Amino acid sequence: MSTNQEQRTSVIELTGATPFASGDNRLCFRHPDFPDRCIKILREGRARSLQASSPFYKRAMREAYFDDNRREYRAYQQPAIVRGNAAYDRHIARCFGWVETSLGNGLVTDFIADSEDEPAQTLEAYVASHGLDEPVRQAVDEFCEFLRRSLVLTKNLMPHNLVLAEDGGDLRLVLIDGLGLSTVLPLAKYVGYFARRHVEKRIQWFNFRLEWEVSDRSVSWRDTETRFRFRGVSPTYRLKGF
Ligand SMILES: Nc1ncnc2c1ncn2[C@@H]1O[C@H](COP(=O)(O)OP(=O)(O)OP(=O)(O)O)[C@@H](O)[C@H]1O
Ligand SMILES: [Mg+2]
Secondary structure, three states: OOOOOOOOOOOEOOOOOOOOEEOOOEEEEEOOOOOOEEEEEEOOOHHHHHHHOOOHHHHOOOHHHHOHHHHHHHHOOOHHHHOOOOOOOOOEOOEEEEEEEOOEEEEEEEOOEOOOOOEOOEHHHHHHHHOOOHHHHHHHHHHHHHHHHHOOOEOOOOHHHEEEEEEOOEEEEEEOOOEOOOOOOOHHHHOHHHHHHHHHHHHHHHHHHHHHHOOOOOOOHHHHHOOOOOOOOOHHHHHOOO
16 A cells, blocks of 8 residues: 655645545545545445444444445555555555545545546446446456456455546456455455455456346346355466466
């Protein structure tokens, strides 16, 4: 993770600014000082409502535990990223740490732009209009090979948490949300075998989800997902030493 976020002493004024996008948990703003970065702010009351709706055994955790921004920041500290054996910034927005804003603490990451300097399109939006065409299939394959090589740990790869950067005529997938582990035991963080299993399962789930995205969706995702079966780590993957 890059930690060289140039500090500015004043609070960044975001009150009244329009976020360029938002998700269930966070508002995303362009960074006023660095146009190639964005600032993510937790939506007001979001941590509290997640805490209230969590299972009873998690409810005792402090509210900060449910803060998506803090979780993501911690996920950037995972060994595969911190050790930096493989460059990851082609496929994962880099994190530059925290800034203080008028809306609270903000997490700064790369802003992924399209050729017009607008926010890059999500994979979800792309497949909704183009389907799984050849350029996007290639981008998906390249992204999956990157995960196998780097063993960067992610949660389930949701198509709205990946955006498509454009390199000349080629598409490149960049993960902008969803790093880390959602499993209870963090074995995959420390043991290669479990990391490979974890990554392979996310890849198979991702491809399964993409097939559903382009299907007629007559079966809901909730019902479809119950049919997902992890087929294990293929011998080629093991032999290649990923
Ligand atoms: N670094 C980025 N570069 C370009 N667009 C981004 C970036 N980060 C977020 N976005 C856009 O903003 C949307 C919401 O951002 P993000 O996924 O971080 O919010 P969230 O609230 O954590 O999402 P979720 O609803 O998945 O929990 C994304 O789906 C994407 O369209
Ligand atoms: Mg998201």
